[in-house]
């Protein structure tokens with residue numbers, strides 16, 4: 001199986017307890033074995049998926065001056081338009097934050113852009129809370145433990161990406177270098193260009209587009225909290241030849257001041273040594289973004305969770 005597919009209909013429709021348990025188990029097992037999966041019947045309406053694609057494409061097609069007017073107004077959460085350059089490609093993005101914060105900036109020239117993307121944001125934020133609760137139950141944590149631990153929803157972000165096309169003879173076709181997401185869970189909608197791959201047991205597995213489905217992946221924060229019981233799968237994106245690629249990635253995050261360390265349930269309570277030192281979430285996220293957005297950074301310099309790994313020799317248990 002290239003990538004597991006989990007049907008969430010019984011969760012969305014509040015079916016009977018047995019069906020819910022079945023879906024929770026399938027979802028949890030896929031997170032445990034792959035860290036990368038697809039979900040169907042996830043509650044995000046098909047028309048909203050289609051319209052979000054249409055409006056984001058229109059936005060990116062707009063003249064550069066109009067896009068540059070969507071400059072971020074907040075340095076804490078830089079919602080708005082941006083473009084990368086340098087070693088991490090030259091992708092464009094539009095970042096959408098929690099609508100209630102008032103940081104979102106959109107051009108007035110693309111009708112329905114704000115309503116559509118903010119609606120997608122709210123759907124995916126609720127889905128994040130639901131998925132977090134499913135993983136909570138699968139792992140046998142106390143009722144709603146993860147939801148309560150991760151109760152600050154102000155840092156969740158929706159990133160709309162446009163990858164530029166490459167020529168067939170281009171020597172560098174990578175659109176997004178291999179990486180693990182730092183957050184808790186990511187939900188991804190991709191258009192029909194393909195190009196996404198994740199790593200499983202040392203091999204790169206393609207994740208071809210499947211209309212209506214959402215790709216979910218586990219992030220490094222969950223990896224740290226579960227002491228590596230769940231692992232954040234590495235993934236990367238190839239740019240398509242002769243056409244653009246669009247994707248929407250929703251990052252279900254955690255508060256930036258939150259202290260992250262392996263939970264006792266996965267360490268002391270089962271006699272296992274912690275594999276990571278504790279850290280404040282922003283130490284990981286900010287250091288990583290700073291490096292990633294610097295065009296002179298080499299791929300191996302980008303900070304990831306392994307920066308906080310406890311070498312086996314240093315542990316008190318061994």
Ligand SMILES: O=C(O)CCC(=O)C(=O)O
Pocket residue numbers: 159161176181188190196235237246247248249
């Ligand atoms: O565009 C994609 O398909 C993946 C994007 C991604 O991995 C990310 O934004 O972290």
Ligand SMILES: [Fe+2]
Pocket residue numbers: 179180181186235
């Ligand atoms: Fe990612």
